[in-house]
Amino acid sequence: MTQQHAGPHAGPGATPGHRHARPAARRRSAYPYWLYLPAGVVYVVIFLVPTAMAFYFALTRWTLFDSEFVGLQNFRDFLAEQNLRIGFQNTIVYAVLTSGLKVVLGLLLGVLLTSRLRLRGFLRSVVFFPVLVSTVAVGITFSALLRPDTGLVDKVLALAGISGPDWLGDANTALLSVALVDVWKGVGLATVIYIAGIMSIPTEYYQAVAVDGGGAWHRFRHVTLPLSWPATYSVIILSFIGGLRSFDLIWTMTRGGPGFTSDTIASIIYKQYQAGFFGLSTAGNVILFIVVTAIVLPLNYFLGKRQVAA
Known part of the structure; x- marks a missing residue:
């Protein structure tokens, strides 16, 4: 009995060559x-x-x-910098603090601005507006607002009987003050990402929670929070990379001071460039690139696995 050849729609008896022809075609650009x-x-x-x-x-x-x-002499000289340890520590603290606050505030604002507010569109514009403003302009403006005694922030606190610190001149508050300004400027982008993520969640999930008698907290805990994980993943990666590389706002507001207490790796690199050590500053940029890559790649892998599991 002669064996018949498998046609294009052959079933389990088709030859391996025919079975793999279609997937290969799908993989073509x-x-x-x-x-x-x-x-x-x-x-x-x-x-x-x-x-x-x-x-x-x-x-x-x-x-x-x-x-x-x-x-490798430039690398040895840069790694021997006296303030590099402080700069590296400040860079990590700054990145963790700013990215963490952007995630929390961005999520809360995203939930608020996807609810049934009458001025929802206007409030979205207000939240996103700081993203459009130049970072240098933001730094100069807040430097004036945070001046001791004469700044608007201290004047408002004085009305309540509170004596404000030297926000940018005190080693204990300088980096924190810049980080909070960074969060104010960047939380709008995080909010937009969360709004897009929340609006893509099917309404059937919320209806199911309502049928089971769940309230607003249950909707947030069991639907919004887990299903907005792709947005959280994006915000963490983008804001953390931005925090590790941050320079312009720190330089505009404190120039790494007072002393070297708010220096980051990027500001140390710029100081070397200002002094005319171009090769040394270029080596610092390469080291910063390696540091960011070494931190972000494992973080991206871990968050990516969490996203697949979710």
């Missing part, structure tokens, strides 16, 4: 590969080439007109 070429060229020219050049110049003492190869 939807567009011709040459359409990716312009984006690839931009990525190589704008990102990969400067990154490779930074790694090279980190191994040299260079100016605009000359360079001398010194190997």
Whole structure:
């Protein structure tokens, strides 16, 4: 009896070659590969080439007109910086504090601004407005508001009989003050991400909780909180990376002071650049890149597993 060949719709008896033909076809790109070429060229020219050049110049003492190869000496000098330990500690504290507050406040504001408020659209605009303002402008404005005695914040506290501290001039409050300003400026973006995540949750889940007699807390605890995890994941990653790399707001408000108490890795790098040690500052940038990568990749992996499990 002659064996019949399996057709295109063959069942379990189809040969392995036919069974794997369709999945292979599905894996093919939807567009011709040459359409990716312009984006690839931009990525190589704008990102990969400067990154490779930074790694090279980190191994040299260079100016605009000359360079001398010194190997790993720049890295040794940067790691021997007297204030690097303080800067690294401040960087971690700043990143954890700002990202944590953005997650908590962003979630609460997201829940509030997806409820049935009459001025919901206006309030969303108000919350997002600080994101649109220049970071340098925000730093200058809050530096004036937080001045001891003459600043608006201390004047308001004086009306209540409270003597405010030197917010930016006290080593105990300088970094915290800048972090709170950073949260004020960045929480709007976190809120928008949470709004998008909450609005994508099917209403059937909330209806099921209502049928079971659950109230607002049960809706938040058993529906909103777990199902908005993708938004939480995005906010944590984005805000944590931003916190680790933060420079402009810190430099505008405290310049790393008083003394070196609010220095971060980025501000230490900039001080080296100001002093004319270009190779040393480039090595610092490479070290910052490695530090951010070493922290964020495991964090991304852990949160990604949590997202799949959720």
